[in-house]
Amino acid sequence: MKLFSIKKLISPTGSIQGKIFVAFSLVTLLGIAAxxxxxxxxxxxxxxNNAFTSVTDSIRQADESLNLRLEEINRLNTVVAxxxxxxxxxxxxxxEPSYEWFQEQKRIEEFLSAVIAYKPYISRVAVIGLSGKVFHVGSPWLDKSIIKTPMMQYFLEHGSGRAYFHQTGSSSIVTGxxxxxxxxxxxIVMFDLNDDFIKKIYDVKPTPDSMLYVVDEKNEFIYEPKTSAMxxxxxxKxxxxxxxxxxxxxxxxxxxxxxxxxxxxxxxxxxxLALIPMKSLLNETVRIRNVLxxxxxxxxxxxxxxxxxxxxxxTKNIRMLRSMMMRVMEGNLTLPAAEIHSRDEIGQxxxxxxxxxxxxxxxxxxxxRTEREKREAELAVLQAQIRPHFLYNTLNTVKYLAKLNGVPNIVEVSESLIELMRGVLGNSNEYLSLEDELQYVRSYVTIEKYKYVEPIHLHIDVEQEELLQCRVLKLMLQPIVENAIIHGISSSEQSGLVHIRIERQHHELRIEVRDNGKGMSKEQIEALFEARGGQNNTRFSGMGVRNVHERIVRLHGEPYGVSVHSxxxxxxxxxxxxxxLEE
Structure with a gap:
């Protein structure tokens, strides 16, 4: 089961936990490997480097040890010479043979024995005269045949200072x-170095299978291992x-x-020249590598x-948040009791x-709730469909009765009210022509003028006849005229005048409504625009100046709207x- 979960985590389509696991594991693996x-x-x-330093130091010490012995032999050469x-x-x-010769031999051999006394690295010292006299102490044995050897010729040619000769096939070194x-x-005076001494000096082996070679200037081996793989x-070369x-x-x-x-x-x-096999040299490092x-x-x-x-x-909180989102996606908007209390990004x-x-x-x-109310409103509308028709029929009956009884004022009011209500209740469009809107204003003023003692005069001045066909908001002028009559003319003691001027400026329609009422203070003007839900004392539309202004601004934005000056x-x-807005 654990293996299955790990396989699932490292799959390309795995969760965030799997991606974190794989990324962190890869970074860790690369870090550890590096x-x-x-x-x-x-x-x-x-x-x-340590092997090189060790072998170099050992070779240097071997050379210095040999050099010390050769310098000492050089001094002994001088003593003999x-x-x-x-x-x-x-x-x-x-x-030879004679008594005098034996005496000479005894004296020289005693001298030579004293010279090499306590010098174990010297295996032989010899004095060889060109006249044929040969004296030596140590081994191997020498006789007159040495005079004709290449070694003798070498020392005669190079022996003015110090000279070293290596016999082929032997490890001994002869200085003369x-x-x-x-x-x-x-x-010639000659000193032979002990073979064992040479081997001991150059027995430098960092590893058991290391090999060391000493080669002179004639490419002859002064020293080489007993068993050489080369x-x-x-x-x-x-x-x-x-x-x-x-x-x-x-x-x-x-x-x-x-x-x-x-x-x-x-x-x-x-x-x-020292040759050290890398396999043997790095054997310990291989073991350490395996341990590492x-x-x-x-x-x-x-x-x-x-x-x-x-x-x-x-990712625990992420999984919890995911399960909550799945519940919401399924339509369950109730969150579980367990909450996420972390203060990190997941908590936020x-x-x-x-x-x-x-x-x-x-x-x-x-x-x-809105849908329920909408259904109720639709039911109410269905139930109230009969009311406007019933009201029209009733008003028509009143108008005919007024005609029969010879009361023209009631006829005029009834016709104006029928016209006004037909436009308001029968037309559901938000826009209508300016001509229709002005007709509503005329019907409204006709009804209102019978309420007051002094007459109300309505004067409409249109700059161009084609402006009457422009589209305006429904009931955009009636609240303004209603406000002029209620707040301006109703309390005035003189006859009222409402003057409506309509003109065109560039691509803008300007409608000015002016009355000769008592006017308004600045505070009253501000109250007009601050009132909510329309003016409380409007008697027909229930909409005030502020409503008209907000409708215009909401639909067409600034700088359109209503401004008042009094x-x-x-x-x-x-x-x-x-x-x-042309038709």
Missing amino acids: VTSIVYLYMRENVK TNNTVLSTLQSDTE RELRYNMKTIG DKDTIL LNQELAGSSGSVERVIHGKSYLAVSRTSDYTGWST AEVAIIVFVIIVIGTLQVSSRI LYQAFKRMVEELRRSLEGIV EPDLYTKVLIRFPL
């Missing part, structure tokens, strides 16, 4: 110097590549990788488990969602600005 690789490479390079006994013996005429008397070479040509340098390189020889360390002695000019890999895997597994738990806790999202659900619930309740006891002027 750190492990860097640590391993650093350790590998460090091991190589300046000894009078040696020089006089080599120039004497004694022949000329013996001169009166600017004439009379012989042929001499390969060693000499590699030594020539690294000749004169003191460093390390990595070379692949016969399919195996080696760390080659080279050093050239300043004293002898010999090259020391195991630790990295364990750490990764622990982090993966921890990531799974952490991602589950992080939950609070916004909660408020949205509450608003949605209230909106749905309002819609249900001078107390003089006049009141109302200006209506309306867009020019």
Whole structure:
């Protein structure tokens, strides 16, 4: 079951928890792999550097140890070359065998024994005269045949200072110097270094299978391991590549990788080449690498488990919010009792969602209530359909009775009321022509003038006849005229005059309604626009100046609307600005 959930998490279409899990796991895996690789490479390079430093120091110490012995032998050469006994013996005429010869041999051998006493690294010292006299102490044995050997010729050619000779097939090193008397070479003094001493000095092995070679200037091996995996040509070729340098390189020889360390002695000019197999050198690092890999895997597994738990806790609130949204999507607007109390973005999202659900619930309740009220209103409308017809018929009956009885005033009022109600109740359009709107105003004024003692005169001035066909809002002028009669003319003691002027300015229709009433103060004008639900004392439409202004602004925006200007006891002027809407 756990494996299934992990597979589900890492699927491309998985949840946010799965994406967090996969992303964090990948980042962790890359981080662990990078750190492990860097640590391993650093350790590998460090091991190589340490091996190079160790081998270089060991070779340097071996060269210095050999150089110290060679310098000491050089001083001993000088002692022998300046000894009078040696020089006089080599120039004497004694022949072998004779008593004098034995005496000379005894004296020289005693001298030579004293010279190499306590010098275990010297295996032999010899004095060889060109006259054929040969004296030596140590092994191997020497006789007169040494005079004709290449070694003797080498020392005679190079023995003015210090010279070193290596016998082919042997590990011994022979150092020699000329013996001169009166600017004439009379012989050679030679010192042989012990083979075991050479092997001990150059027995430098960082690893058991390491190999070390010492090559002289004639490309002859001064020292080489007993068992060498390399042929001499390969060693000499590699030594020539690294000749004169003191460093390390990595070379692949016969399919195996080696760390080659080279050093050239300043004293002898010999090259020391050490070959260390990389496999053996890095054997410990491989083991450490495996340990690092195991630790990295364990750490990764622990982090993966921890990531799974952490991602589950992080996305717990998201899953809870998702389930709430699914409930709302199914039509259940009741949120569960469990709430999200976190203060992070999820908590803020939950609070916004909660408020949205509450608003949605209230909106749905309002819609249900509105629909119920709408159905009730429709029923009421159906029930009241008969009322306007009944009212028209009743008013027509009153009009005919007034004609029969000779009462023209009642006839006029009845006709005006019938006309006005037919326009208001029978026409459901929001817009109508300006001519029809003015007819409603005339019918309204006709009805109103019988209420007052003084007559009310209505004067309409139209700049152009075609303006009468422009469309205006239904009942846009009647509330303005009603306001002029009620607030201006009704309380005046003189006859009332309502003057309506209609003109066109650019693409705008301007209607000015002016009366000669008592006027209004600034406070009264402000009260006109602040009143809600229309003027309380309007007697026909129930709509006031503010309603007309708001209807115009709402439908056509600024700067259209109604503005009022009045001078107390003089006049009141109302200006209506309306867009020019042609029929």
